[in-house]
Amino acid sequence: MDKLKKYINEINDFPKEGIVFKDINPIYKDPKRWTELMLPLQKLIYRTKPDYIAGIESRGFIAASAIAFKNEIGFIPIRKSNKLPGKVIGIDYKLEYGEDRLEIQQNSIKKDSKVIIMDDLLATGGTATAAGKLISEAGGDLIGYAFLVELTKLRGRNKLDSNLLVESLIKY
Numbered sequence: 566m567d568k569l570k571k572y573i574n575e576i577n578d579f580p581k582e583g584i585v586f587k588d589i590n591p592i593y594k595d596p597k598r599w600t601e602l603m604l605p606l607q608k609l610i611y612r613t614k615p616d617y618i619a620g621i622e623s624r625g626f627i628a629a630s631a632i633a634f635k636n637e638i639g640f641i642p643i644r645k646s647n648k649l650p651g652k653v654i655g656i657d658y659k660l661e662y663g664e665d666r667l668e669i670q671q672n673s674i675k676k677d678s679k680v681i682i683m684d685d686l687l688a689t690g691g692t693a694t695a696a697g698k699l700i701s702e703a704g705g706d707l708i709g710y711a712f713l714v715e716l717t718k719l720r721g722r723n724k725l726d727s728n729l730l731v732e733s734l735i736k737y
């Protein structure tokens with residue numbers, strides 16, 4: 566997976582000063598590279614057989630919806646505040662650059678169904694932790710997380726429930 570690092574651009578001071586933003590878009594526009602990146606996720610799905618993939622807005626939607634569609638698994642969007650219609654369950658949380666809120670639609674998950682959360686990147690783990698709480702509150706059985714990129718120095722992994730599976734594909 567490390568050989569894919571050359572297709573990830575690093576943008577300094579985006580979206581805020583001091584952040585080195587990992588831009589994965591060059592991988593998505595190259596079908597060979599994208600397939601290479603998605604293969605371990607494909608294996609993860611075979612192994613764990615989730616009922617739903619929940620993607621975190623917005624960059625998490627890309628891999629999550631692609632893998633859900635390919636495997637005929639339900640896709641659940643976890644979105645920023647005031648984006649989802651109808652009744653929602655919400656949670657406020659801190660992230661590497663500020664504060665935010667995530668929401669999920671009420672009744673979007675059949676009780677006790679197995680859910681894997683996907684996002685593009687694991688940094689401090691705040692977003693993923695909040696997303697996990699939402700899935701549990703909505704009645705889902707969270708079985709794990711998958712990230713395309715992990716910034717290991719930020720130790721976000723340590724924030725996540727150690728009983729859950731945590732897969733990250735490209736580690737910095």
Ligand code: AMP
Pocket residue numbers: 584585586587588621622624625659660661662684685686687688689690691692693721
């Ligand atoms: P965190 O909650 O700190 O783990 O941050 C993870 C979320 O913020 C993910 O949804 C990422 O898309 C985004 N994010 C945080 N840091 C970066 C970064 N250096 N490059 C790209 N995305 C980032």
